[in-house]
Structure formats: structure tokens, C-alpha cells
Amino acid sequence: MNSSLIKKLLAVLFLLVCILSIGPAHAYTVSEPDFSSMMEENGAVMLLIDPETSEILYANEAAAKFYGYSKIELETMKITQINMLSSEEVKHEMQDAALENRNYFVFKHRLADNDIRTVEVYSYPVQYEGKQVLFSIIHDETGRVILQEKQDKLIAGVILSGIAVIVILLILLLLLQQNRKKIGKAKQRIENYSKLIDTFINAYDSMIYLKDENLNYVFANESLKKFFKKSSDEIVGKDDYALSDTAFAEIRRQADQAVLSKKRILSDEVEWNGHVYSTTKFPVRMLNGDFGVGAYIMDITSQREQKKLQDKISERNKILIDVISLSFHNKQEQLDYVLHRALDMTDSKYGYIYYYNEETEVFTANSWTRGVMEDCNITNPQTRYELNKTGIWGEVVRQRKPIIVNRFQEPNPLKKGYPEGHVELGRFMSVPVIIDEKIVVVIGLGNKQTDYDDNDVDNVTILMGGTWQAIQRKETQELLSFERNKYLQTLISIGDGVMVVDRNARIEMLNGVAQRLTGWTNEDAQGRDYKEVFVLSHEYPNHSVADPIEGVLKTNTVQELGNHAILTARDGTRYHLEDSAAPIFNERGVNEGVVLVFRDVTEKKEQRNKIEYLSFHDTLTGLYNRRYFEEELLQMDTEQNLPISIVMGDVNGLKLTNDVFGHTAGDVLLMSIADALRVSGRPGDIIARWGGDEFVMLLPKTSSEEAKEIVSKIKDKVVHQHVKAIKGSISLGIGSKTKISDSISDALDEAEDNMYSEKTIESETVRDDEIKIIMDTLHTISPREKEHSEEVSRLCEAFGKAAGLSEVKVKKLKGAGYLHDIGKIVLRPELLNENYPLTEEDLNEVRKHAAVGYRILNSSEKTLDFAEAVLAHHEFWDGTGYPKGLKEEEIPLIARIIMVIGTYERIANKKGDKALNKREAVEALRKGSGTQFDPNVVETFLQMLESEI
Known part of the structure; x- marks a missing residue:
């Protein structure tokens, strides 16, 4: 649910609070509504417009922000300066709104930056400063592009219409005192508008409610009433504990309290009684100044189930891809892989795959899933079963369709052949694989945590069918490969294309490769002029290529093709060729024909082109x-x-x-x-x-x-x-x-x-910018690192002054203190969280930051002096630190100081009691003095802290 829709729901609920809180009509005083307060407290874009002059009389802050003008500028403008329609068209539309012929419009509005936005406008006549004006609510709909946003637009339209109706209702209520003669008619209109409001909100199938500051219901729409199975009177004034069981009420109460405490919109998903609900809750200021809670709750159970189904389909498709693409030693291994993946896909515990022979009516085991034999107490389990001796698990063959038994423990006459000691089954599913109207394989799965259903059947059926086709395809390919190799080895030992032409230029024979390249079978080609079958051309247009066969017949000498010869096959496929042609002499030395040996060098040509490309x-x-x-x-x-x-x-x-x-x-x-x-x-x-x-x-x-x-x-x-x-x-x-x-x-x-x-x-400048950007990026990722850098830098400066260091060294110490952890930019964000549990691998990653920081700071003249200190700021006084294992005076002084102050800051400023943390930090320094820390630095630092206190 987007933020604009939330704002509109807030507006509706705010006005509902107004209605629910006011008394009958005679309780109103004669006054105009406070448009300023009402419009400024609402996040929607609102304008008051004079329909006669087109002047904007009042604009709220949201309008100023949307249009890009100040409030003062907007209130000196006319709506015709914003609306892209002509002045006459705008005036006509305002007259329609003033006469209530039409209250909903879609316009093009120009912003201050000349950007054009498509907006919805809801406009109603109201009294303002003694004259009739148009109260307009504007909603930007430019960015809507997806289905959910279209749904939000519909909801927003309904709600905005409700807002307008409510505003009119309030205005009518306020004006009732002015005209008692029309009070009866006004009351009727109020009742009609109230019914209209109910219709708008209650027509939406999501649950909408408003609770007061005590989390008692103030308003509930029809969907919420149906959820509780109670009337409005039974809901209003009560809290969730009075309407539902304690556990569910506690969940709702915690979410409501979170909204009240954080004063912001919170979204969540709640699972209850087999349903999943998407909840959006937001704070609503009540008339007494306190905050209540408004909510929009949608049942997304079906979407969640659909998502699970899609995930299963995706998982199935991935398995199929793996089955096709992965390399398996044999069919059994491939089926065993599929079985275990099917087990995962269906959340089953046990499974098996059996081959089935329809002629012999015998099952032969291929594989069981891991864990079956450990849980099975059958002595000497069989691997072959006859169909007539199988019980319920043989029904898949007898019925020639998938079988599901979700109550396996219940008595069933088909359980014959189910031996003692078999694994305990609660649920069972079996699917046949039918190829060419014959069952070739059956798969069985058992003990899913929930019931098996048609989706499981569909996924397993498609998975097994695809797997078996892949197996058959592989077997066919292997058979064809064997036959082809045998043919090539026994009949033609050469791997190139071979064509024999007689002295009359007629083809006598094509070997297999030649047939493939030319697209002609040996039978079709025999007796034809070779030029009809062996169609040569030059690689480049308007160039010619020498015909090697013609050259041999004319010269009786061996001929070779040039580098650019192209063979065009019967189907139009073009091959780059290399070939040579030689004469066939009889015993008398007479040329009886030509033997042409040629090979496809298309791939070689492409490689050559690729090499040429890479060379440039x-x-x-x-x-x-x-x-x-x-x-x-x-x-x-x-x-x-x-x-x-x-x-x-x-x-x-x-x-x-x-x-x-x-x-x-x-x-x-x-x-x-x-x-x-x-x-x-x-x-x-x-x-x-x-x-x-x-x-x-x-x-x-x-x-x-x-x-x-x-x-x-x-x-x-x-x-x-x-x-x-x-x-x-x-x-x-x-x-x-x-x-x-x-x-x-x-x-x-x-x-x-x-x-x-x-x-x-x-x-x-570039290098300085790079270091600044790295620090800014690190601090954006982890505000705690920013706090640490700044505090360590401050304490380093104070230490330097307290220790009597020169101004130059104090400045250097301050800078190194700020930049000492810059190398953490390479760490994963979670490793910057002080509460994240680090593994040994994580610690090794974190330890790299000192060396990374050294490299970063070495890249700029301005930070070069900090590099050595940053590299050594995790070295220990006793030599057990990192990265070099330096000890005592080998460690640069600035690094020793940063080690002490950095450790102190991490402990002193962690979450919790600050005073306790500081005492803990001081104790840590004293404990580590002489081992982890330079004792002189520790002593000077602690004296500095005492003097600050």
C-alpha cells in the first residue's frame, strides 16, 4: 500500500473521528469550518479556488511542495496558470464543479519547473469568507504503471470521494444552524451522505478500522465485522482482548503499541488460523490531541499460496535443466538424482523409483532414497516384485494414473504385499511415467508433512516425464553415435567429405560427410552433373572462384581451392571449404575421373575471424x-x-x-x-x-x-x-x-x-575526493563507524595536547584517528555491526582492513603520513597483534595511541549504561596494559580522562 493512499486513509479516519465526536445538528455554532487547520493537518494537496475569477484563495503546504511554488506565490496565482486547458475550458469545468454536475476531473498540471503531471482533482462547492468557492483535492497519478497501483488508484478515488462527501457533510452540519427551515431536508442529506460513506468504505473487501488512544475500536468496516462475526455495536468501544482469543489479541496489541510508540506507519505480515494477512497500521491524531491507530488489513493467503506454487514450478524446472545439462555415469545415477530432488521438491521423507515391464508385469528397483533402509526392518528386501503380488503401491499401474493416499494408517484392503517391518507411512503418492502408451517407470513418495495434492502430482509427472525423455534422448544419441562411428570406421575411414566424379562430370559417389555438407544423399546425387550438387562461389560478391574438378579434367593435375571458397548446400546452408582434387588414372594412364576431398572449415574460419578481431x-x-x-x-x-x-x-x-x-x-x-x-x-x-x-x-x-x-x-x-x-x-x-x-x-x-x-x-584533488568519498560511503553504510571515527579523532587530539606533543604531531594524530578504520570499506555491511556474531572466517576478513587502509592512504600525498600508523593500529604491545606482529617500540607511537583510544571508545560508547560502559572500558585498558597496550600510553590516557572528569 503506497504512502499517498495511507495519507488518504488518514484523512478519512480523521474526518470520521470528527463525525463520531460531534453531537446532533443543534449543537453546532454558526461559524465557517476552519479550512486552514483542516487543510494543513492533512498530507493531501488541497486548494480553495474562486470559480468566478479562477484565483487561488488558499493553498496548503502540501500544494506548495507539489507545485514547486511558495504558499505566497500560489495564493497570488490563478488556476489557469497551472491547468493546461484553455481559460474557457477551465472556467467551464469549474462551473460544472460549482453546480455539482461533476466533481471528479483528470487534468494536466504544469509545475514550477515546467514538468507536466497528470492529476486527479476532486472539487466541491463550499462557503469561504462569505462566498461560494471550490474546495479541491489534487492527487498526482503520473507514476502509476503496475496493476497494484491501478488498484490503489481505485481505492484512492473511492476514499477521496468519501473525503469530499465528509467535508460536505461537515459543512452542511455547520450550516444547519443558519437555516432552521431547511433542517429537515439537511438532516435527510446528512443521512444520505452517511450511508454513502458507509457504502464507500464497506464496499472494500479489506479490513479497515480506527482505534482510540486506549486501543478501543472507534470504527470498523463491514469486512472487519465479518472477520469478528460481530455487529458494529458489539465492536465499537471494545479492545481486541474482548473480541478474540488472548494470543491473537496480544499479536495485534503489540503491533498497535509499536505504531503509537514510533508514531509512524508500520507494515507487517501476520499468519493466523491458516491465513496470511498483510497489515498496514498508522498513527491518527484524535480530537483530544492523543494518537489512535488506523489500519488497513488485506488477506493475502491466496497470493502466498500462488507464490509457493510458482516456487515449486521453478524448482521443478531447475531440476529438469540439471537433468538435461549435468553429466551422469548411467541411467540409474540420473534417476537416483531426480528421486532425491523430487523428495526435496515435495517435502517428502521417503521415496523410490521402480522400472516396470508391461510384458512381464514385473517391477525392478532402481533406487530408494537415503534413510529408507536404515528405517526399514524387513529381512532380505526384494528388488523385483510381480504386479499381482503388490498391494496399494501397485495401484498406480493397475489404474494407470497417479495415486494419492493421505490417510495411509487407516484400514485398506489394498494393503496386501505391505510386509511387516516396512517403514511407517502416513501419506503416500505414486506417479506412473507413460511413454508410447506404456508404463515404463513408477515413482513413489511418502510422509510429506502435509497432504499430497494435485500440484504435487502435476510437478512430479512433468518432472519424471521430462527426465525419461532426456534419458531416451541420450540413449538415442549414444546409439546413433555408435552406428555413425561404426559406419565411418568400417566403410569410410576418412573424416573429410569425399566425392567421386567420372570423366563426364557425373557423380558416382558421395561419402557421409559429403552428403551432409552438400545436402544431397548418395542415391539422389548419383548420375547428376557435379555442378548441380557441388555449388561453389566466392566468399565476397562479384568475385569468382576456380573450379578444382574442372581444372583436373582439363589439366590432369592436382588442383586446390583458394581461401575464399564457399559451398552452398541444397538447403541454402553455406560452408567455408578447403579441398583438393586429383585425377583418377586407369592402368593405361587415362583420366577416368576426379576424386575430390573437401572439409568444412567454417569453424576454423570463424576462429580465424575471431583471432583477427582480437588482434584489433x-x-x-x-x-x-x-x-x-x-x-x-x-x-x-x-x-x-x-x-x-x-x-x-x-x-x-x-x-x-x-x-x-x-x-x-x-x-x-x-x-x-x-x-x-x-x-x-x-x-x-x-x-x-x-x-x-x-x-x-x-x-x-x-x-x-x-x-x-x-x-x-x-x-x-x-x-x-x-x-x-x-x-x-x-x-x-x-x-x-x-x-x-x-x-x-x-x-x-x-x-x-x-x-x-x-x-x-x-x-x-581527485585523490582527496576519493578518500573523502570512501569515508562518506563507509559512514553512510554504518553511522556507528562515523561516530567511532569522530570520537577517536577527538580523543586523539585531546591526548596529544595532554601529552605535550607538538602541534604538527597533534594534527597528525587527530587525522590518523579519524581515518584509522577507512579500510573497513571493503567489508560486508553486516561485519560493521558490533553485535554481529563473527566466525573465524569473518575475523580474517575484518583483519584485512588495516592493510587496505594503508593502501588507500598511501595513494594521496596528504594522507601518506597516516598510512604507517593505520597499518599498525591493531599491533599489540606484546607482539601478538596484526598484520606484522610488531611489538613495543617497533609499533609507531600514533598506532599505539589509536589502539588504546579506539578500544576505549568501542567499549565506552556501546549500547547500555554509559557510566558503566566507561568504567568497563577503563578496566579493559588497565587489564591489557603491558600486553595489548603500551602501558605509558594507557597511563597518560587515564590521567587525561580523570582530568576531564
């Missing part, structure tokens, strides 16, 4: 490589391409990305930069990866000014690229050649020089 392209980014660029640079260095500009770029932060997040992240950064270059380029531009982190663009017919526009476009694209905590950045330089006498190499050098100049200027 960068494998990571797909851009051209340096070799191709240098060749094109020479080719395009012509007068007609002038002016020629070259843009060279160097990616910033690649080394840091590789060092911190690994080369995979670095590759992602390079690919994102390549994408930015690619989309910024134009047709005809040459974009290449020049080196490791360098790219280059060759821009023909492009001036330096035009190149600057492309550079600007690249930077706009790159600035939005982020990889982990690294922001995309590239330094770019431009070089241009404007005269044919200029050297293109000079332009390339100019681009490179300008690139390095920009990189030099930007480098420190």
Missing part, C-alpha cells in the same frame, strides 16, 4: 586496441579529414580501485569508462584503449572546439559512474591537426601532454 580489439572493453588505432591514424591522416582532433584520456583511481577492491572492480571501472567514451563518440570516430588505464579517440573532421564539446560530454557521463566507493574520473587532453603539412604525431603528443597536465592539476 581490446578483450576487456571491446574497444579497438592500440595497434588498430595506430594503423587507422595513418589511414585517416588525409586532407579530406581535416581538421583532425585527438582526445587522450587517463583513468583516475584505477590503481586505488585495484588495490582496495581487487582487479575485478578495476575491470568494471575501465568498462564503465569505455562505455562513456563509446556513447559520447560519433559514427566514424575511432575509440581505442591505448594502454592499461589510457584511452584515445581519433575524431576526423573535428575542430578543437568541437572536440571540447565531446570531452565535456564524456566528463558528464563519467561523473555518474561509480564502482564500489570509487567515483569515476578521467583526465582528458586534446590535440588537433588543422593543416596537411602538420604532423599527426604532433597532434597525438599534444593530446598526451594536455592530458598529463590536466592529470597533474587534478591528481591531488
Whole structure:
């Protein structure tokens, strides 16, 4: 349920509170409603409009926020400045609303930023400052695109209509005192509107209610009454404990209390009595100033069941894919795999698969699931069973359909053949696999926690049918492979295509490969002119290829095809060929014909093309490589391409990305930069990866000014690229050649020089930005880490001053204290949670952060001095720390200080009693002094803490 709908429900419930709290008509004083309070306390967009002048008389804060104007600006405007209709059309629509001919409209409204929004408007005539105006509620419906939002729109329309009706009802009630002659008629209208409200809210099949500050029901719609099976009088004024059993009431009470305590909307799912309910509860300010609870509750049981069914289907399909794609040693292993997966899919405990022979009417065991034999006490269990000796589990064959028995323990005459000691069954299902009207396999499953149903039958039937087809397909393929190999080995030992042509150019024989490549069978091809079967052409249009058979018949010498010969098969398939043709001489030396040996080299050709592609392209980014660029640079260095500009770029932060997040992240950064270059380029531009982190663009017919526009476009694209905590950045330089006498190499050098100049200027700023972004990202992921960094930095500064360190060292200590945990940026978010239970593997990951922080800080001149301290801030005084195992004075002083202060801060500022935590932290420092901590640092720090107190 979206937030706008919640706001509308709040408005409805607020007005319901007003109605339920006021007395009869004669209790009202003669006054206009307080539109200011009513409109400002509601989150919906609301306007008061003069229908005669189109002036906006009043706008609430929600309207100002939506339209992008201030309240003062809106209240000096006319609605015609916002509505996209003409002034006459707007005036006509306002007249309809004023006369109540129509109260619901859909308009296009223009916002302050010229954005056009499609809005729903509910507009009703009311009295304001002595004249009739239009009270309008506006709802933005621009973003609705899915079915649920369409449902919300319907609900919102109903509720907004209800709001309008209620507002009119209130206004009518307030005006009753002014015209006693019409009070009877007004009362009738009030009753009609009240019925209309009931109709709107009660027509919705979800449960809607309002509770007061004591969590007693104030309002309940028809769906909630049906749920409790009670009338409104039996519900209103009572709490959940009076209406339902204690356990269910306690669940509801806890959720209501959470809403009251947090004063915000809470959504949850509750399971009860076999149903699943989606609940959305929200605080509602009552007339006495206290907060009550409103709720919208939907029964989503059917959606949940449908989701489970879809999950089962997905699981079944995954198993089928595995059955087809995985490699199994034999059929038994494959079926055993499927059996155990079927067991998981149906949540069964036991299962079996038996082959069945319809001729002999005998079952033969393939496999039982794991655990069956351990639970079975049958002596010498059989693997073969005759159908006439089977009981209930043989019914699947006798009835030739799936069998389900969900009450297996009940007496059943078909239980013959169910021996003593068999595993205890509570539920049982068996499915036959029928191929070509014959049962070939049966699968049985038992002891599902819930009843077996048709969905289980369907999933198992499809699974087993698909599995058996896969088995048959594999067996068929193996048989065909065997026959083909035997044929090739015994009849034709050569793996190439062979065609024999007589001296009259008629085909005498095609071997198997030749038949496949030409698309002709040997029988069809025999006696035909070879050119009808062996159709040759050149790879490129308008080129010819030499005919090797024709060459042999003319010259009586061996002939070979060129590199670009294409054979077009009978079905139009084209093959790249390599071949050779030789004459067949008889004993007299007369040429009796030609034997042509040819092979399909299409794959080889594709590999060659692939190699050629790779020789000119960068494998990571797909851009051209340096070799191709240098060749094109020479080719395009012509007068007609002038002016020629070259843009060279160097990616910033690649080394840091590789060092911190690994080369995979670095590759992602390079690919994102390549994408930015690619989309910024134009047709005809040459974009290449020049080196490791360098790219280059060759821009023909492009001036330096035009190149600057492309550079600007690249930077706009790159600035939005982020990889982990690294922001995309590239330094770019431009070089241009404007005269044919200029050297293109000079332009390339100019681009490179300008690139390095920009990189030099930007480098420190970029590195500083990178470190700041990493810290900001870490602190966004974990606010506790931000608190820790800031507090450690503060205490480090105080310690330095207390210890009499120089101003430079104090500044260095403060900076290192703030950055000491920067390396945690590489950790999974849950590892930053101080309460997360760490495994040994997790601890090993966490320990890496010191070295990562060292690498990050080494990347910038400004943070280089902090790197050694950050690397060593987990070293112990006794040498048992990490990462180097340094001890005592080997550990930098700043690292020793951070070790003490960081430990103190973690303990002192954990959740709980602060005073107790600080005492615990001090005790921890004293206990670790001389082992984990430098005793001198501990003593100085504790003295500093005492002086602060």
C-alpha cells in the first residue's frame, strides 16, 4: 500500500473521528469550518479556488511542495496558470464543479519547473469568507504503471470521494444552524451522505478500522465485522482482548503499541488460523490531541499460496535443466538424482523409483532414497516384485494414473504385499511415467508433512516425464553415435567429405560427410552433373572462384581451392571449404575421373575471424586496441579529414580501485569508462584503449572546439559512474591537426601532454575526493563507524595536547584517528555491526582492513603520513597483534595511541549504561596494559580522562 493512499486513509479516519465526536445538528455554532487547520493537518494537496475569477484563495503546504511554488506565490496565482486547458475550458469545468454536475476531473498540471503531471482533482462547492468557492483535492497519478497501483488508484478515488462527501457533510452540519427551515431536508442529506460513506468504505473487501488512544475500536468496516462475526455495536468501544482469543489479541496489541510508540506507519505480515494477512497500521491524531491507530488489513493467503506454487514450478524446472545439462555415469545415477530432488521438491521423507515391464508385469528397483533402509526392518528386501503380488503401491499401474493416499494408517484392503517391518507411512503418492502408451517407470513418495495434492502430482509427472525423455534422448544419441562411428570406421575411414566424379562430370559417389555438407544423399546425387550438387562461389560478391574438378579434367593435375571458397548446400546452408582434387588414372594412364576431398572449415574460419578481431580489439572493453588505432591514424591522416582532433584520456583511481577492491572492480571501472567514451563518440570516430588505464579517440573532421564539446560530454557521463566507493574520473587532453603539412604525431603528443597536465592539476584533488568519498560511503553504510571515527579523532587530539606533543604531531594524530578504520570499506555491511556474531572466517576478513587502509592512504600525498600508523593500529604491545606482529617500540607511537583510544571508545560508547560502559572500558585498558597496550600510553590516557572528569 503506497504512502499517498495511507495519507488518504488518514484523512478519512480523521474526518470520521470528527463525525463520531460531534453531537446532533443543534449543537453546532454558526461559524465557517476552519479550512486552514483542516487543510494543513492533512498530507493531501488541497486548494480553495474562486470559480468566478479562477484565483487561488488558499493553498496548503502540501500544494506548495507539489507545485514547486511558495504558499505566497500560489495564493497570488490563478488556476489557469497551472491547468493546461484553455481559460474557457477551465472556467467551464469549474462551473460544472460549482453546480455539482461533476466533481471528479483528470487534468494536466504544469509545475514550477515546467514538468507536466497528470492529476486527479476532486472539487466541491463550499462557503469561504462569505462566498461560494471550490474546495479541491489534487492527487498526482503520473507514476502509476503496475496493476497494484491501478488498484490503489481505485481505492484512492473511492476514499477521496468519501473525503469530499465528509467535508460536505461537515459543512452542511455547520450550516444547519443558519437555516432552521431547511433542517429537515439537511438532516435527510446528512443521512444520505452517511450511508454513502458507509457504502464507500464497506464496499472494500479489506479490513479497515480506527482505534482510540486506549486501543478501543472507534470504527470498523463491514469486512472487519465479518472477520469478528460481530455487529458494529458489539465492536465499537471494545479492545481486541474482548473480541478474540488472548494470543491473537496480544499479536495485534503489540503491533498497535509499536505504531503509537514510533508514531509512524508500520507494515507487517501476520499468519493466523491458516491465513496470511498483510497489515498496514498508522498513527491518527484524535480530537483530544492523543494518537489512535488506523489500519488497513488485506488477506493475502491466496497470493502466498500462488507464490509457493510458482516456487515449486521453478524448482521443478531447475531440476529438469540439471537433468538435461549435468553429466551422469548411467541411467540409474540420473534417476537416483531426480528421486532425491523430487523428495526435496515435495517435502517428502521417503521415496523410490521402480522400472516396470508391461510384458512381464514385473517391477525392478532402481533406487530408494537415503534413510529408507536404515528405517526399514524387513529381512532380505526384494528388488523385483510381480504386479499381482503388490498391494496399494501397485495401484498406480493397475489404474494407470497417479495415486494419492493421505490417510495411509487407516484400514485398506489394498494393503496386501505391505510386509511387516516396512517403514511407517502416513501419506503416500505414486506417479506412473507413460511413454508410447506404456508404463515404463513408477515413482513413489511418502510422509510429506502435509497432504499430497494435485500440484504435487502435476510437478512430479512433468518432472519424471521430462527426465525419461532426456534419458531416451541420450540413449538415442549414444546409439546413433555408435552406428555413425561404426559406419565411418568400417566403410569410410576418412573424416573429410569425399566425392567421386567420372570423366563426364557425373557423380558416382558421395561419402557421409559429403552428403551432409552438400545436402544431397548418395542415391539422389548419383548420375547428376557435379555442378548441380557441388555449388561453389566466392566468399565476397562479384568475385569468382576456380573450379578444382574442372581444372583436373582439363589439366590432369592436382588442383586446390583458394581461401575464399564457399559451398552452398541444397538447403541454402553455406560452408567455408578447403579441398583438393586429383585425377583418377586407369592402368593405361587415362583420366577416368576426379576424386575430390573437401572439409568444412567454417569453424576454423570463424576462429580465424575471431583471432583477427582480437588482434584489433581490446578483450576487456571491446574497444579497438592500440595497434588498430595506430594503423587507422595513418589511414585517416588525409586532407579530406581535416581538421583532425585527438582526445587522450587517463583513468583516475584505477590503481586505488585495484588495490582496495581487487582487479575485478578495476575491470568494471575501465568498462564503465569505455562505455562513456563509446556513447559520447560519433559514427566514424575511432575509440581505442591505448594502454592499461589510457584511452584515445581519433575524431576526423573535428575542430578543437568541437572536440571540447565531446570531452565535456564524456566528463558528464563519467561523473555518474561509480564502482564500489570509487567515483569515476578521467583526465582528458586534446590535440588537433588543422593543416596537411602538420604532423599527426604532433597532434597525438599534444593530446598526451594536455592530458598529463590536466592529470597533474587534478591528481591531488581527485585523490582527496576519493578518500573523502570512501569515508562518506563507509559512514553512510554504518553511522556507528562515523561516530567511532569522530570520537577517536577527538580523543586523539585531546591526548596529544595532554601529552605535550607538538602541534604538527597533534594534527597528525587527530587525522590518523579519524581515518584509522577507512579500510573497513571493503567489508560486508553486516561485519560493521558490533553485535554481529563473527566466525573465524569473518575475523580474517575484518583483519584485512588495516592493510587496505594503508593502501588507500598511501595513494594521496596528504594522507601518506597516516598510512604507517593505520597499518599498525591493531599491533599489540606484546607482539601478538596484526598484520606484522610488531611489538613495543617497533609499533609507531600514533598506532599505539589509536589502539588504546579506539578500544576505549568501542567499549565506552556501546549500547547500555554509559557510566558503566566507561568504567568497563577503563578496566579493559588497565587489564591489557603491558600486553595489548603500551602501558605509558594507557597511563597518560587515564590521567587525561580523570582530568576531564
